[in-house]
Amino acid sequence: MVQQVVQQKVQQKVQQNHLVIHAGSHKTGSSAIQRYLFDHQSRLGATHYLNRGKPNASPWMLQAFKHDFAALPAFRHRQLGAVKSTAMRERARALLAEQSARSTAPLCILSAEAIGTFNGEELRALHDCVAPFFTRVSLHQYFRPVTSRMESAFQEKLKHGATTLKQKFPLAYIHTLELQDSIFGAENVHSYKYDSGQFPEGDVVPHFLSQMGIEPVSDGAAADVNKGLSLPAIQLLYVYRMFYPSQAERDRRVVARLKPLSGKPLRFHSELYHELIVLTPEEEVRFEERTGFSIAENVQADDDIAIRCEEDLLAIPEHSVAWLYAQSDSGRAMAKPDLQGIASLVALLGVQTP
Secondary structure (H helix, E strand, O other), X not given: OHHHHHHHHHHHOOOOOEEEXXXXXXXXXXXXXXXXXXXXXXXXXXXXXXXXXXXXXHHHHHXXXXXXXXXXXXXXXXXXXXXXXXXXXXXXXXXXXXXXXXXXXXXXXXXXXXXXXXXXXXXXXXXXXXXXXXXXXXXXXXXXXXXXXXXXXXXXXXXXXXXXXXXXXXXXXXXXXXXHHHHHOHHHEEEEXXXXXXXXXXXXXXXXXXXXXXXXXXXXXOOOOOOOOOHHHHHHHHHHHHHOOOOOOOHHHHHHHHOOOOOOOOOEOHHHHHHHEEOOHHHHXXXXXXXXXXXXXXXXXXXXXXXXXXXXXXXXXXXXXXXXXXXXXXXXXXXXXOHHHHHHHHHHHOOOOO
């Protein structure tokens, strides 16, 4: 039955229909955009939001097109063999083809920041899977300026495993764009600068909706549902990772429990930035010429509050230790523990009921 629907739509193509692929990138408000589109599916008018029952299609797209998805952290615990992995990939692609074929909306949106990490073969497979069902396929994504991208990437790595301040940060924005251009055509690849100061009310969601020609519903756009951790929270998480480097079931709860801990944001000192960044001036120029905006920032702007090295991350302030004790079952502050003791207290956040 599905095959008949697919074949009929491919043969007829009686209407202009457009698929927008929203490919992130990471830490540019993708979760808020996805949540808005998912929660307002019935009120999007002539727009259909492709999904598999959850706002973020990244797991779905990874299963469908990432060649080594079974080895990724999100799937590794399932210990999928080659046979099961192939079957999951085929089912994921079939579902995408089925939803694309059945949609009669003039505009469809697929949102998965994981697509921004695809290599050429994976992008080509995605394009070839959906292209028969649409008269136009375009790719849209936001890019953070360089320094804030580095800081958010460090935090994201820390949430999923151990990392250090010695790992280089290659910023492949222009290479990603040029690869996407080669698959979708440069005229179909659209880039926007992630700058909350330029968004309506500082919110990326209405900006995205306006680019899609979608009128926001009366209850407004969704708030950012993926806010970052404060520096004190990141310091505690860093110490935790020193002694618990491998992924564990409690990790998600640990991160969630750390979110309320307030404090200044994580900022990298200009000296640390220059030590870690892998980006040539020529690449910056190519990116600006391709997109029409710059990703450069004043890297010295926050040097007065920024971290320079690992010692700064390990300098846990007294109020953070007091906060940790307040979250424990006893709630009693004792003598300041050593780093391993702090890591143990952080680990308890993942097993205790708040």
